[in-house]
Amino acid sequence: MKKLLTCIVYAAALCQITTVLSAQITPDKSISISVTPDPPAKMSGGIVFTSLSHAIALAHIHQQKEPGKSVNILFQPGTYFLDTTLLITAGYFNGPVTFQAASKQGGQVTISGGQALQLQWTAWKNGIYKATLDVPFEFHQLYINNEQQILARYPNYDSSAKHFNGTAADALSPARIKTWQHPEGGYIHALHRAEWGGYHYRITGVKADGTLQLEGGYQNNRQMGMNEQHRFVENIFEELDASREWYYDKANKTLYYKPLPGTNLQKAKVVISRFSEIVVLKGDAARPVKDVTWKGIRFAHSNATFMDTREPLLRSDWAIYRGGAVLLDGTEHCTIKDCEFDQNGGNAVFVSNYNRHATITGNHIHDAGGSGVCFVGNPDAVRAPLFEYNQSPVFAGMDTAAGPKSRNYPDSCVASDNLIYRTGRIEKQSAGVQISMAMDITVAHNTIYDVPRAGINVSEGTWGGHLIEYNDVFNTVLETGDHGAFNSWGRDRWWYPDREMMDSMVALHPWLVKQDAVKTNVLRYNRFRCDHGWDIDLDDGSSNYHIYSNVCLNGGLKLREGFFRTVENNIILNNSFHPHVWFANSHDIFRHNIVTSSYKPIGIKYWGDTIDNNLFPDAAAMNTSTDVHSLSGDPLFISPAKGDYRVQPGSPALKIGFRNFPMDQFGVVSPALKKLAAKAPLPVLKTITATGAGISNWLGAQVKNIETLGERSAAGLPDDKGAFLVTVPAGFRYAVKAGDVILQLGDKNVSNVKELQQATDFYGDKKVKVVIFRNQQRMQLP
Incomplete structure (x- = not known):
């Protein structure tokens, strides 16, 4: 029989009552605590607490008395606005704790990183309204009736524009700058000159020559400057001229907003972003946070972090911000499950430094300013780390031992069954799932699409063992270039930016190749589509991969440099195999694959161990210098119009060793997420034979x-x-x-x-x- 828990409520009289909590203990001495966002008019029984922190304190007290017993903190429907980021530190709990919505059918639970506002709007001019607002923090997002609005910008927001929803070469022209009275605090967002991600700058003033003083531009780890065409400015008062645009005049404590026609501002729900992180689990390898689960919660309104994205990652093109709406930093067996991450300004989930067995599963992640899910270790776990692309390793005195030198990295973690789309709304060097300085990460059954760069990205070889399987990744590299739906870099200890030096290095020390990439990465049973790059892109020395039984819908498969890549039993539609600048003795293998055009080699002097037993569309497309046992002909797909690329009995593909694999298991598996997920665009198949280059x-x-x-x-x-x-x-x-x-x-x-x-x-x-x-x-x- 359950009994009502009674305990001391301390300091309740000193705080404003905003949360009601009741608790029950089961016979096994586990405890369930029920929290509501607003106090009801009347309660019968139960205990009144003043904030969510008291619920957490009650869980702490219970587990001190009953170590190892589980606690469930049940959120009743509503929106919970926090006074500060919710920080859970190591050792505070002494058993499993689950934070979850009380009922899926009872209504949505939102934990907000923002602040709700009660404003008095008055008409100003040109359809613009204003309201007095005095807040002591910077914010980048305004939400009206739960819809994110547009910070005043030039050019105006265009949902159909490819880059940044609208860019213009004259965004920084002297003529336009002259029209701004006080541009300080404005922002510039631009693509990288080579379209390798983006840059972000804060305007700090205007120089005597009429150009802008800027700070920023550190968000990309390969400095080449801004793209001359693809840039825009925002947070400029004079650019407030379109519906849904807003501007906050901090000096005069005034918020300006131009609503859509018919909007009743006096009754509108208004929220501004406040905290960069909503929930943080913080421990370390010596004392991790353990067994904490968040389930069925919507996380929203976290602040943008693009000006804090400045930490470079090991010679990749990336810089990162170690944070997200939910941050796991030093945890074991912690889980984020069945949650929604909606319109957050930075990353959704960030798994940073030491983590073991973190599970990110069943989540709906969309409209994030940064990445969806990140697994990023610490450089202190890396032997001989280098950070900028053009830095060259020095072999003399190098730490040449294999693998990591500390435990400060994610290991044996999982991102599965997540629906991830429209991430990278602000930061273009981002990914649906990002992996760096990590080991044995499983990325499975995720559906990822509508992203500006990679769907899944692996930043370097440290330390491999990743299993990438059953993902459906499409509509990728939409705003950038020279990248893949799945993308990886190597650039490990053996890799030099100077090719001649690198050739001599790997010839002298071939064993060094696997000292960072110690475990084989496996890509299998995925479906990838990239329209502005490669479906699978292993770039700049990516090594130690086994890639098999994947469907490439459009962009083909590329292997640049690198060693020990086995690629077999893949289907490459409307494209082919792209080997780029291979090494002697690369030990690469390409076999039993179906390609639909001739190979696309660039700078190839050496062809690896085995390039053979593949199926080409016709004899003209075949690579006669390598594929002595390969065949050509119609693969006889079962139903290509429906995305079933299994081959029929009698297909010539079966004669070269190809084996069918399932075509109905890509992407999310949860029924609720499957209903929400978009469908991958399927290609109209065509035969592409060799064409003469000019x-x-x-x-x-x-x-x-x-x-x-x-x-x-x-x-x-x-x-x-x-x-x-x-x-x-x-x-x-x-x-x-x-x-x-x-x-x-x-x-x-x-x-x-x-x-x-x-x-x-x-x-x-x-x-x-x-x-x-x-x-x-x-x-x-x-």
């Missing part, structure tokens, strides 16, 4: 325009300008090499082969300077 003769060398994303990626170019050298004869008059891109001859810029020929004709036999792009950087030849 190769021209230049002084005896072979040269061509940059025509494909693959050529641009292989050279590391920020754009498609230049003349690509295919072959260079011995004794050539300039010290160029095959794979170089000529950008300038003499004083003449070179955007293509035609301009190279024109510059050559202009200078005649005169020997002039040559500016090239090599090792992913611009250089002038001696």
